[in-house]
Amino acid sequence: MEIDERTRQCSRCRQYRPTFEYKGLTETYEMTFYNNCAYCRRNNQLRDRQLVQVVIFRKDSEKGIQIMLSQRIHPNKPYLGMMQGTGGKVDVYTDNYGNESLETEEDAAMRDTLEESGLILEEEKLQKIWSKTVPSQLEWTARRCEVQDATYNITLSIFIYPWDWIQEPIAMEPDKSSDWTWHTFQEVIFMNLIPMLQKNQDFIFQEIGKYFNYCKIESLDKQEENDISPLTEKEFNTFKKKTEKVTTKEIIANEKYKKGITLEINRLRERLTRINKYLNNYYGRKYLQIFDFRNRNKVSEKVNCLPTLEEIGHNAPTEYSKIQNNVYRYTVHETGDKKNILHQLKIRTIKDYLNIDQAYVATIDQLALYYPNYQLI
Numbered sequence: 001m002e003i004d005e006r007t008r009q010c011s012r013c014r015q016y017r018p019t020f021e022y023k024g025l026t027e028t029y030e031m032t033f034y035n036n037c038a039y040c041r042r043n044n045q046l047r048d049r050q051l052v053q054v055v056i057f058r059k060d061s062e063k064g065i066q067i068m069l070s071q072r073i074h075p076n077k078p079y080l081g082m083m084q085g086t087g088g089k090v091d092v093y094t095d096n097y098g099n100e101s102l103e104t105e106e107d108a109a110m111r112d113t114l115e116e117s118g119l120i121l122e123e124e125k126l127q128k129i130w131s132k133t134v135p136s137q138l139e140w141t142a143r144r145c146e147v148q149d150a151t152y153n154i155t156l157s158i159f160i161y162p163w164d165w166i167q168e169p170i171a172m173e174p175d176k177s178s179d180w181t182w183h184t185f186q187e188v189i190f191m192n193l194i195p196m197l198q199k200n201q202d203f204i205f206q207e208i209g210k211y212f213n214y215c216k217i218e219s220l221d222k223q224e225e226n227d228i229s230p231l232t233e234k235e236f237n238t239f240k241k242k243t244e245k246v247t248t249k250e251i252i253a254n255e256k257y258k259k260g261i262t263l264e265i266n267r268l269r270e271r272l273t274r275i276n277k278y279l280n281n282y283y284g285r286k287y288l289q290i291f292d293f294r295n296r297n298k299v300s301e302k303v304n305c306l307p308t309l310e311e312i313g314h315n316a317p318t319e320y321s322k323i324q325n326n327v328y329r330y331t332v333h334e335t336g337d338k339k340n341i342l343h344q345l346k347i348r349t350i351k352d353y354l355n356i357d358q359a360y361v362a363t364i365d366q367l368a369l370y371y372p373n374y375q376l377i
Contacts, residue, residue: 046153049139050090050102052109053156053196054126056119057208058163058182065208066182068117068169072194074176078141082194084177086113087159089140109159117169117180121161129207130158130200142196156196160208220248230256287376290328290347290364295319306375309345309368320364329359330367333377345374 056068069083090108093101103111105128110121134142135150142154169180183191185205193201231239231253239250284305288296302316313320333344347367348359362370 046135046147046150047100048102048155049092049152050105050108050155050157051088051140051142051196052090052105052112052159053085053087053194054109054113054121054159054161055085055197055204055208056113056117056161056163056169057211058165059212060182063184065205065212066184067188067204067208068163068180069183069188069191069193070116070171070177070180072177077176079194081192083188083191083197084194085197086116086119088112088116105157105159113161116172116177118172119163119167119169125161127160127207127211128157129160130203132156158196158200158204160204160211162211220252225252228252228256230260232257283377287347290323290326290349291319292322295322306344306377308373308375309364310372312376313368324364324368327361327363328367329361331359332371332374343371343374344377345371346377 057065058068059065067085069085072079072082072084074080087109090105091103091111093103095101106123106126109126110123113119113121133153133155134144135147136143136152136154137145137150139152140154142156171177171179185201188201188205192198197204228249236254236257239254285300287307288299291299299312299316299319302319303311307315313324327350328347329350330345330347333346334341335344336342345367347364350361
């Protein structure tokens, strides 16, 4: 292709192609130049990239609400000298076919917080309060541009998380950021924050304030707590739709309701365990049908569920000798995945086997010779 003043290198495919378009009527057209060629703009599929910030907060008895921040100190990283929370890039995974997939924002928030501060977050306490997506030419920078010139969709997200007052934050990456410190709103408004936090600092403290305003704390003595009845199922269904402040009495009623539910779950779990034990015992001993009725209890006492013919011959030789020359119908089964294949053998008397066309016929000695380590089912 002949390169002239209208031919430029496309920022996406890196080929020298015309990067202009005519707009308007033939006689009054306007020539518009782009960073990408027309081919790339027609086949424009923006790639997703995500960045997260986690604002960890607490409520100090003297200073009030505080958030945890550190200063960026790496000379070769963007936003040098600005204050930030924990967080960073959402990891991108590429398969063998070039298809990209991203980890979840929550996983990235918890991973980056652990790597940067040593704090272990619980996903259920992580609250997403803000998100925005902008087209960008840069992979990890949300510098807005025209969609036709963009290569990436950059999604920015902010999470808030209540500190548990147990884990102490540690500067795990001292070459990238300073020690973690706590700051009030009055201190933060005079700080130089990274853009994502700077533009939303009022909103962040507003959302954190809602967290503490949700519960109306009351001081109750022991007798008052004992007089509170647990919620009923009907009351709980009404309570979960509540949007105003929750009182301490309602919290205690919820706790007592939870305790009753937990006891009921444990009772049902024990019952389920017993049921499964009975069923496993039954299905694991169906092979006993090949023995005479009088010998079944003796065999079951000597061998476990799902035994092999080799185990029966070794542990119950007397009972085994009585059936070793008998003819039975059988089928071979294989279950599991390719790495862990479970071989099973189903043996039944001729009169008990329903699917005659799908079964083979052999004596026990023959089966023991060809399938000695197959589990009997």
